[in-house]
Amino acid sequence: MSTRALGEAEGVSLVSLGEIKELAEVGRPTVSNWRRRFSKDSPQVGGDRRPPFPDPVGGSDSRPLFDAEDVAAWLDLRPVPDAEPGEDGSLPTYGDRFRRGLRLRGLVALRHELGSAERLITDALAVCAMAAQGDDRHAEAFSDELLTDVETADPRVARAVRQLIQELGSPGAAADTVLGLAERLESDLITDSTPPTLAELISILAGPLDVVSPGPDHPTVINLCAGTGELLFGLGDIRGHEGILAVEPDPLRRKLISYRLLAHHCTGVNVCADPEELDTLRPSVRRDPDLDPEHPWDTTSGEVVLADPPYAAGEREFDDKGSLSWALEAVRRLNPGGRGLVVVPSWTLSRPRGTTPTPNARMREELLSQDVVAAVIQLPRRIHRFRTGAEHALLVLRSQAAPKNQGRVLLVDADRIARRVGGAWPAYVAKVLEDGRSPVAEEARDFPVSATGPRGEALLDGRSVLPAHRLGTKEQGLDHFSATRDARREAATALPQLKEWIGDLGVARRVPGTEVAHRRVGEHLRAGQLRLLAGHRIRESDIGDAGLMVVGREEMLGALPLGQRRIALEDLAEYPQAQTTERGDVFLLTEHGVRTLVDDAGGCVLLAPVQGLRIPAYRKFLAGKVLPEEVWMRPHPLAQLLAAPRNQHRGSGSLVRRVSVRDMDLPELPPEEVAELEAILTETDRQRADVRRQLAALDNLALRLAAGVADGDLALRRRPSSI
Incomplete structure (x- = not known):
């Protein structure tokens, strides 16, 4: 034993x-x-x-x-x-x-x-x-x-x-x-429980329970999906509060929250199995005196309505009772001046409208058009540690907007805030909502629901309303003119042979009143100014060392040199959807940032997740069919502008942070400025290639010397200096 x-x-x-x-x-x-x-x-x-x-x-x-x-x-x-x-x-x-x-x-x-x-x-x-x-x-x-x-x-x-x-x-x-x-x-039970930090944020935003006197006919809090009570008990001491209603459809969880409430002496909390049962538990305040006499009591409503539903795996974009239906139900049950707090999957906010709106897109537009969304808070990634790969947002809902906030929604990127301030992010986010702004512009900003001008930005434009996709701004606290002058001086010092060329670069501050407007890549795609090239999935066995060049994640990250992987034409014929690139196309890898590369020769095959952008006007320019001033954008400026810091931080996704190509933006520059930028970037690329060749030659010399000495075949001696 x-x-x-x-x-x-x-x-x-x-x-x-x-x-x-x-x-x-x-x-x-x-x-x-x-x-x-x-x-x-x-x-x-x-x-x-x-x-x-x-x-x-x-x-x-x-x-x-x-x-x-x-x-x-x-x-x-x-x-x-x-x-x-x-x-x-x-x-x-x-x-x-x-x-x-x-x-x-x-x-x-x-x-x-x-x-x-x-x-x-x-x-x-x-x-x-x-x-x-x-x-x-x-x-x-x-x-x-x-x-x-x-x-x-x-x-x-x-x-x-x-x-x-x-x-x-x-x-x-x-x-x-x-x-x-x-x-x-x-x-x-643990897989669907509300994380403590999220419960803390919702508790702060809901406010203290004793703000409104609860009573059997005046519910203060309605929890539309109570689980085992994490959100309810996160609100503080709920003992003695009779104005709390909870809904839990799962029989086991409904039993457990009932027992937990009894253990805490919370005998005044009613728990039911379906939201429709709320209207049968107690009469509610009659909102409209002209209601139908046969139905004298309106829907049961509350000052605070909460919901953190256990969303099932898989996206229900085409389901009329999809994820955003919880938000619509919360709005329906809000008292005038009340606040709703509903957790939703991020995809419900990021999926574009398309030509045929899905039920999810229609519900999102209904919420926005009714002006009941006060704020969209993109929650830190992996906040639900048992929902692998899922990303969530918190909708802050209102029954009616204050005059100064009508037609506007505050977008808050709590993921970025959490990376900056750490564990104090719930209190920080609550302060941002209270102030209506953040000291860091790319963390929070309010947006109009409808466009106020012909080129104005609006949340009802059919694109993603996720904060990470909308909050692309210029770098804060940076004087671009001074930083560029310093970079030019450092380059001239490091590369004296290029001092004259670097000194000729003309850099000036933009004249006030001539600010540059920005347009989304998605708008350029719809207008036909750009064409998106999708990457393909090709079997590894079909990739060899002969044929057309293949460009995938490894090439974009520098793990493999360009040209090492290729595919034969006869193997490529098995993929009828595959297409080859042309000279001037721009390769993009948008995982964990944005990496770009210009195709100077053409004839490449893109491997997913690498994508490409083509400028149709540039192809005509190379063929001599259009004049230089008719080319609105050129390859090297496009590549560098897409990889600018303002686009790098638009990523979303819990496991892999991806930037949506359509949500990137580009400045609208005059053709002559684009041509000048193209000339500068092309020359810098040529000079960079020369320096790389020099470094490669030095690396090879050091390698051969070390190898010869190590094998005992070389003896090094210094040549006598000539006098």
Whole structure:
């Protein structure tokens, strides 16, 4: 029999150093340091006369095992730093944490004996609910479902939960702790729970519950998809509030949130299975005095309406009851002056309208045209860590806009804000909404819903309304004129042979009043000024070293030299959709930024995800069919302008950040300025190629010298200087 089995047979719980670390909620080095510093053989320094760390009672030298009670008693002597004292004034110790963790470990172990994590959690929350309501109350006061679950609860679970209630001081705290074990219990409940940081943001934006006096006929909060209550309990202390309604269609989650509410003494919260049931729970305030007499009561509405639905995998773009239907339902149930907060997948905001609008596009346009969207907050990537590859946004909804905000929507890129300010992003975003702006322009800006002029930007233009796609702005705090002069001076110093050419570059500030307008690449595509070339998916076995040049991700990133991978014409014939590039086409890779390359020869095949842009007018210019002043854009300026910083930060996507080509923008420049920029960029490319050849020659010389000396074939000697 093993040492652990022997210990458990004798009623002794054994723990390893790793388990002590986990149960006491400290780092592994901390436990090792305790054991070394307070071993029997170590001198007690600084007058610290604590007992020595317990000796192992089993295991091996590489994995010693300790008596859990001995460890708990020793940890009782170590208070947790910076911890708040309890009601009796005593400071919590690592021993308290260790015992609670040990008890929870026992609950986790019971999961395998019960065969279901959901069964264990249901039993535990039923015991918590009954304990909060008082076991001595009459049975009629409880639902049949609760009485049945308490009666059939596993005795070991009930015993462990009652001990947890006694230790934590309340059934509500015990219920929250058990739900917090969902991940360790391998329960699916954790996959749909609202992340704490998102619950924090929604709580701040919802405001305190006591702003409006709740009552049975005046609901304050409606949660359209309550789950196990993360959003409701994130609002603060909801005990005693009768004006809270919750909807949860899943029977298991509906039962669990009901028990959790009872455990917290929240008896005034009604939970139903469908939003339509809200209208049958209680009469609501009559908004319109001229309502049909046969239907005297209007829809149940609230001051705050919340929803963080568990969106299923896959996009429901063509479903009339798709993701944005939650936002429409929230708006329908808002009181005048109320606020709705609804989490939606980012794709619902980024998918373009197209010639035939999808139900998703129609719902998005309905929300915008009704002027009920106050703000769109693009949430930090991977905020839902169990929804791999999904990206989300928070819609801030209103029943009616203030006069100064009518027809305008604030777009906030919380992903960019979180990268800059860290964990304080929820409070920062709330401040941005309060002020209506951010100190960093590319993080937040308000946009008109409808165009105010012939070329004005508007959210109802059928394009993406995702903040990352709209908030492309010029670099902040940068004087481009001074920065360009410095760059020119540094280039002249580093390349003295080009000093004359660099000095001839004419750079000046743009005259005030002649600001440059910008147009989206999508507009140029629709106008026929650009043509998008899609990359192709070609089998690796068809790619060799002869035929047409292939350009893929590896070539764009510099991992492979251009021309190393090729495809034979007979193999390319198997891909009828594949097309070859022409001279002057621009290659683009828009993953994690924007990388561009100009095709100076043509005849290349693009591999997805690489795309291409073609300038039809430039092809006619090369053929001599149009004059230079008729060419609105040229290849090298197009490549560099697309890769400018204002386009680099438009990416979206949880796993791979991609920039939408159609959402990039280009400045509208006169043809002569485009021609001058083309000449400068072409010359810089030629000079860059010369420098690369020089560096390659030096690298080859160093390689050959080192190889010859290493093999013992070369002897280096300095030539005598000639006098």
